[in-house]
Amino acid sequence: MVPLEWLGSMALGAVLLLGSPGPAPLILASSGALLGTRRSLPLLVGLLAGLMLAVLGLLVAIQFGLSHWPPLQALLQWSSHALLLWIAYKVLAIRPASLSSHHTRWSFSFGVVFNLINPKVYVALLALIGPLWQLPSVTLLDMTLVAITIFAVALLVDGIWLWLGATFAAHLDSPKSQQRVRYVIASVIVLLVLFNVYRQFTN
Numbered sequence: 001m002v003p004l005e006w007l008g009s010m011a012l013g014a015v016l017l018l019g020s021p022g023p024a025p026l027i028l029a030s031s032g033a034l035l036g037t038r039r040s041l042p043l044l045v046g047l048l049a050g051l052m053l054a055v056l057g058l059l060v061a062i063q064f065g066l067s068h069w070p071p072l073q074a075l076l077q078w079s080s081h082a083l084l085l086w087i088a089y090k091v092l093a094i095r096p097a098s099l100s101s102h103h104t105r106w107s108f109s110f111g112v113v114f115n116l117i118n119p120k121v122y123v124a125l126l127a128l129i130g131p132l133w134q135l136p137s138v139t140l141l142d143m144t145l146v147a148i149t150i151f152a153v154a155l156l157v158d159g160i161w162l163w164l165g166a167t168f169a170a171h172l173d174s175p176k177s178q179q180r181v182r183y184v185i186a187s188v189i190v191l192l193v194l195f196n197v198y199r200q201f202t203n
Contacts, residue, residue, distance in 0.1 A: 002132070002142040009192070010128055011149050016189050017124035018051075018150075019157030021182070024115060028158055032165025040162055046111020051154050052147065053112070054121050058129055059143045079130060081193050086123075088189040092182055125150070131196060 019025065024047050031040040115121050132138060132146060 001139070002145055006131075007145060007149055009196070010131070010146065011153055013128050013189075013192055014124075014150055014153040015157060016192070017127060018154050019160070022120045023118055024120070025158070025161040027114070028161040029165030032162045032167075037162060037166045040166070042108040043111045044158055044162055046108035047115050047158060048111075048151065048154055049108075050112040050115030050118075051121060052151055054116060055125060055129075055147050055150055058122070058125050059147065062129065063138065063143070079126065081197060085190065085193055088186040088193075092186045 028040065028044060028047070031043050128150065129146065132142065
């Protein structure tokens with residue numbers, strides 16, 4: 001069974017990667033600001049459904065790939081570190097996005113399709129799921145726990161972005177505030193990479 005320490009580390013990474021400013025969080029914040037929390041709930045549920053479909057697809061694809069190509073394990077480990085560092089860079093480089101004028105079509109189906117075709121989702125999930133295959137064996141229970149953890153974190157951070165948009169819309173456009181948040185997120189991501197590399201060499 002996957003260690004609780006590993007799940008905790010992955011959950012922290014999920015908070016940083018799925019909760020960092022990006023297309024889905026900004027759409028949720030924008031929808032909350034323009035439509036309110038209640039009318040934005042179908043979009044939130046759709047984004048979560050699309051995320052879980054992507055999670056399940058990646059878990060199955062990676063597990064199948066490992067059984068047919070063992071070197072994929074080492075590739076996943078180091079690719080996940082590189083992806084995390086790349087995401088830290090992108091978090092620092094991101095610029096405030098303007099609100100979309102097409103918010104009226106932000107529905108459940110839009111949320112599902114959006115996260116299924118959102119590149120950030122797959123980059124973040126690969127960075128999160130990759131280290132799972134450092135473990136001696138990966139079972140169906142392990143993959144289920146990973147999927148549940150990612151869903152719980154996504155529900156939390158997406159809900160927070162929606163609430164922020166609906167409650168503090170006037171304060172989301174402050175460049176200085178966004179810059180401080182980006183610096184904190186990027187720093188924690190880099191520290192998480194260093195911790196994962198240290199654990200990889202000491203285990």
